[in-house]
Amino acid sequence: MELDSENLPRHVAIIMDGNGRWAQARGLPRLAGHRAGAEAVRAAIKTCRRLGIPYLTLYAFSQENWGRPKAEVDGLMRLLRRYVRSEIEELHRHGVRINIIGALEHLPADTVRLLQEAMARTAANEDLTLSIALSYGGRPEIIRACRLLARDCLDGRIEPEAIDEAAFGGFLYTAGLPDPDLLIRTGGEHRVSNFLLWQIAYAEIYISDVFWPDFGEDHLQEAVRNYQRRQRRFGLTGEQIVQGRAGETKSR
Numbered sequence: 001m002e003l004d005s006e007n008l009p010r011h012v013a014i015i016m017d018g019n020g021r022w023a024q025a026r027g028l029p030r031l032a033g034h035r036a037g038a039e040a041v042r043a044a045i046k047t048c049r050r051l052g053i054p055y056l057t058l059y060a061f062s063q064e065n066w067g068r069p070k071a072e073v074d075g076l077m078r079l080l081r082r083y084v085r086s087e088i089e090e091l092h093r094h095g096v097r098i099n100i101i102g103a104l105e106h107l108p109a110d111t112v113r114l115l116q117e118a119m120a121r122t123a124a125n126e127d128l129t130l131s132i133a134l135s136y137g138g139r140p141e142i143i144r145a146c147r148l149l150a151r152d153c154l155d156g157r158i159e160p161e162a163i164d165e166a167a168f169g170g171f172l173y174t175a176g177l178p179d180p181d182l183l184i185r186t187g188g189e190h191r192v193s194n195f196l197l198w199q200i201a202y203a204e205i206y207i208s209d210v211f212w213p214d215f216g217e218d219h220l221q222e223a224v225r226n227y228q229r230r231q232r233r234f235g236l237t238g239e240q241i242v243q244g245r246a247g248e249t250k251s252r
């Protein structure tokens with residue numbers, strides 16, 4: 001089945017899992033798995049650009065990942081810096097906007113500087129918004145939004161009664177991005193792992209057993225094809241969807 005260009009997910013979010021097991025299966029250190037994972041990131045970006053998917057969000061480093069051995073954490077940070085330095089020009093040339101989400105204040109200062117430069121340099125690009133979640137956790141993100149909102153209430157900038165889903169969403173790291181339509185998890189586990197908890201309320205979930213470093217263009221296309229076979233109902237009945245009422249609730 002060919003992909004239907006009229007029914008593409010606008011926003012694909014990916015939990016890139018399985019780097020460690022990919023490396024282990026080859027008798028390699030875990031960092032070799034992460035290096036191979038960075039190559040798979042290239043492939044995913046290329047596929048989204050080629051298909052015309054305008055938003056891609058990648059879970060690169062969770063809040064919980066800080067608990068990994070220091071050598072692995074340092075290695076991941078090094079890999080991230082190297083990746084941004086080596087890819088930024090090509091990404092910029094291809095119209096990719098880099099957007100970092102997460103508790104950046106916990107990252108090393110030199111990494112933050114580099115990421116901020118990358119965001120500033122690509123801020124005007126419109127073809128693909130590549131959000132990279134770093135030091136990210138869905139619950140801390142929601143708590144942070146509550147604090148910001150509470151501060152605005154106390155300062156009289158917003159009335160509690162005026163807080164609705166749209167207002168709340170505006171305080172999340174993902175403010176301005178559409179919610180993900182398709183959430184992919186590689187590596188076979190059936191977990192959400194604190195990723196985009198608020199934003200995935202209506203996302204279709206696709207689990208692949210393939211480890212992230214092996215998740216290539218064909219696999220991503222298969223995930224999109226699978227998405228296109230599903231009927232998204234947003235809580236309505238099948239008849240209502242046929243009558244075209246899904247869009248009404250969709251414009252949340």
Ligand code: FPP
Pocket residue numbers: 016017018019020021022034035037038041058059060061062065079080083132187212
């Ligand atoms: C999960 O695999 C993956 C990570 C914790 C890191 C993801 C990082 C990359 C793909 C590379 C760098 C990213 C960018 C954006 C350049 P795991 O180690 O938990 O695998 P396991 O479950 O098999 O142990």
